[in-house]
Amino acid sequence: MSVTASLCSTLLVFGIFVFVSADQRTITAESGQNIVFTCRAPKNNIIGVEWNRADLRDEYVLSYRDKQFDPDGQHPSFMNRVDLQDRKMKDGNWSLILKDVTINDTGTYKCRVFSGETRSWETINTVSLTVSGE
Numbered sequence: 355m356s357v358t359a360s361l362c363s364t365l366l367v368f369g370i371f372v373f374v375s376a377d378q379r380t381i382t383a384e385s386g387q388n389i390v391f392t393c394r395a396p397k398n399n400i401i402g403v404e405w406n407r408a409d410l411r412d413e414y415v416l417s418y419r420d421k422q423f424d425p426d427g428q429h430p431s432f433m434n435r436v437d438l439q440d441r442k443m444k445d446g447n448w449s450l451i452l453k454d455v456t457i458n459d460t461g462t463y464k465c466r467v468f469s470g471e472t473r474s475w476e477t478i479n480t481v482s483l484t485v486s487g488e
């Protein structure tokens with residue numbers, strides 16, 4: 355995969371484009387903002403995505419597999435606050451929208467996709483989010 359392409363992706367923060375450099379890959383937001391974590395997977399035969407946060411053990415931020423969202427293992431704090439940016443998941447676009455962030459959303463988010471070809475998970479990228487209080 356093209357590391358450079360994923361490192362140089364831009365993230366939309368409330369109309370402000372934040373450049374994510376190779377060194378940083380961080381987002382700084384203020385509480386109440388909606389943010390987007392970019393995740394761009396190779397197009398071929400991806401059948402699911404899982405967004406995790408490093409400090410959450412078994413629960414995930416969002417899980418989508420075999421054409422449906424799976425709310426069962428979702429950490430309660432993300433309920434009704436997350437969505438995939440492109441609901442059609444076109445062109446391998448598995449970017450995550452997180453709405454109305456709070457300081458408690460601070461953490462390292464990881465996107466991994468499930469390949470129907472290799473029947474295995476592949477990590478695409480991680481982004482650190484820091485949210486400052488009101």
Ligand SMILES: *[C@@H]1O[C@H](CO)[C@@H](O)[C@H](O)[C@H]1NC(C)=O
Pocket residue numbers: 392393394439440447449
């Ligand atoms: C993902 O899809 C959304 C909505 O169509 C679009 O605005 C965004 O630019 C796409 N992101 C990537 C990385 O392709």
Ligand SMILES: *[C@@H]1O[C@H](CO)[C@@H](O)[C@H](O)[C@H]1NC(C)=O
Pocket residue numbers: 456457458
């Ligand atoms: C953050 O989490 C703490 C502990 O669970 C909670 O007491 C507090 O209300 C939360 N803050 C926000 C802004 O959600």
